[in-house]
Amino acid sequence: MQAANPRRGYILGLTAYIIWGLFPLYFKAIASVPAVEIIVHRVLWSALFGSLLLLVWKHPGWWRELRENPRRLAILALSGTLIAANWLTYVWSVNNGRMLEASLGYYINPLVNVLLGMLLLGERLRRMQWLAVGLATVGVAQQVWQVGSLPWVSLILALTFGFYGLIRKQAPVKALPGLVVETWMLVPIALGWLLLNPVATSAQAAFWTTSEAWWLVAAGPITLVPLVSFNAAARHLPYTTLGFLQYIAPTLVLSQAVLLFGEHLSSSTLTAFVFIWAGLAIYSVDAWFSLRRRA
Numbered sequence: 082m083q084a085a086n087p088r089r090g091y092i093l094g095l096t097a098y099i100i101w102g103l104f105p106l107y108f109k110a111i112a113s114v115p116a117v118e119i120i121v122h123r124v125l126w127s128a129l130f131g132s133l134l135l136l137v138w139k140h141p142g143w144w145r146e147l148r149e150n151p152r153r154l155a156i157l158a159l160s161g162t163l164i165a166a167n168w169l170t171y172v173w174s175v176n177n178g179r180m181l182e183a184s185l186g187y188y189i190n191p192l193v194n195v196l197l198g199m200l201l202l203g204e205r206l207r208r209m210q211w212l213a214v215g216l217a218t219v220g221v222a223q224q225v226w227q228v229g230s231l232p233w234v235s236l237i238l239a240l241t242f243g244f245y246g247l248i249r250k251q252a253p254v255k256a257l258p259g260l261v262v263e264t265w266m267l268v269p270i271a272l273g274w275l276l277l278n279p280v281a282t283s284a285q286a287a288f289w290t291t292s293e294a295w296w297l298v299a300a301g302p303i304t305l306v307p308l309v310s311f312n313a314a315a316r317h318l319p320y321t322t323l324g325f326l327q328y329i330a331p332t333l334v335l336s337q338a339v340l341l342f343g344e345h346l347s348s349s350t351l352t353a354f355v356f357i358w359a360g361l362a363i364y365s366v367d368a369w370f371s372l373r374r375r376a
Contacts, residue, residue, distance in 0.1 A: 087375065090317025094326040097310035100303075102333025107303060108175045109342070111296045114282050116173040117274070119300070122283065123168055124264055124271040126301030131261040134305065143258040153254055154262070160248040161263030164308075167241040174234050180338035181346070186238030187331035188357050189221050193243035194323065201247065204319055207371075213325070213364035220356030227349045246323070249312050256312035260305065322368055328361045 111119060147153050174183040195214055198204040206214065225232060252259060275284060282288055283297060315323055335354065338344040 085317045087317060090314045090323075091326070093310045093314035094318060094323055095329065097307040097314060098327055098329040099333070100307040100310075102330035103337075104171070104303075105175045105180060105334055105337050105342070107296070107299075108172055111293050112176045114293065114297065116169060116176060118278075118281055118283060119172050119297070120165060120169045121271040121274050122297040123300040123304050124165065124267045126298055127304045128261065128264040128268050128301075130301035131257065131264055131305055135257055135261050138257060140255055140258050143255060147254070147258075147262065153252060156248060156252045157254065157259055157262045158266050160245050160252070160259075161266050163241045163245040163248070164263065165267055167238060167245065170234060170237045170241070174238075178342075178344065179234055180334055180342060181344050181350070182232055182234040183238060184331035184335040184338065185221075185224050185232060186235035187242075187327060187334065188217075188224070188354075189235055189239035190242050191325050191327050192217060192221060193239050194246065194327070195325075197243055197247050198319065202250075207367060209367040210364055213360040213367065215360070216363065217357050217360035220353045220358075220360065223353035223356065224350060227347070227353065246311070246315060250315040256309045256316075259312065260308055322364075325361060325364045325368070328357065332358075 108119070147157075170186075171183055174180065174186075192214070195206070199206070225235075249256075249259065254262075275281060278284065283294070288294055314326075318326075335346075339346045
């Protein structure tokens with residue numbers, strides 16, 4: 082297995098989370114297309130573009146290894162289901178004015194990652210990291226209390242992506258081949274949905290003469306780049322560190338929700354986010370000094 086390279090891991094992780102943080106701009110451009118239909122096309126075009134990329138970016142022996150280890154195929158089927166559920170929930174929240182809930186979900190996700198890393202992977206936190214987790218937990222608890230009910234959108238996003246990342250970190254399958262197999266396993270379901278919905282927006286010939294059609298096609302590369310970066314980063318960084326990098330994405334989503342799309346940010350919600358940002362700052366400084374000591 083390739084040796085861990087923390088510097089490369091940070092670069093890959095930042096690339097993934099910044100792109101994910103800007104996703105609302107993309108989904109707003111195709112807001113007239115139902116969320117389920119958008120996910121259907123994400124699956125189809127990701128499978129196609131991923132396969133083309135795999136022809137160029139060679140991974141010798143990857144299919145033989147999978148064929149000889151059916152358990153790995155089962156793992157990828159599970160991770161593919163989790164990421165599809167995450168996609169659907171996220172697209173629905175963005176196009177239904179629930180971006181603040183989506184951002185909360187991805188603020189909760191790093192705490193899920195920390196919990197999974199400690200309970201299932203035996204990872205340990207340093208004192209400054211515990212302080213960072215404590216501050217972030219206070220912020221998330223404040224935000225959950227402010228919502229006044231169980232935030233289902235936020236919890237689904239946090240849990241599906243948390244377990245997706247954990248599975249992919251543990252699965253002995255390289256990032257790109259694994260992602261291609263994940264999406265191809267979902268292709269029959271996507272095609273079946275299109276066959277059962279002949280009146281769907283994208284099933285009409287006239288739709289493919291519009292600019293939105295090209296936005297749907299772009300779902301392939303737009304989906305692939307951050308996911309491949311994330312899966313590769315997971316192999317170079319501790320899962321707890323990878324989780325805290327994810328605060329970048331919800332911060333970008335939060336900024337767009339308030340500044341571009343007019344969602345209301347109350348003073349109580351802002352207070353919660355201040356705790357979360359403080360935790361992120363402390364964790365990031367600690368991670369930076371740790372990286373320098375190892376170097």
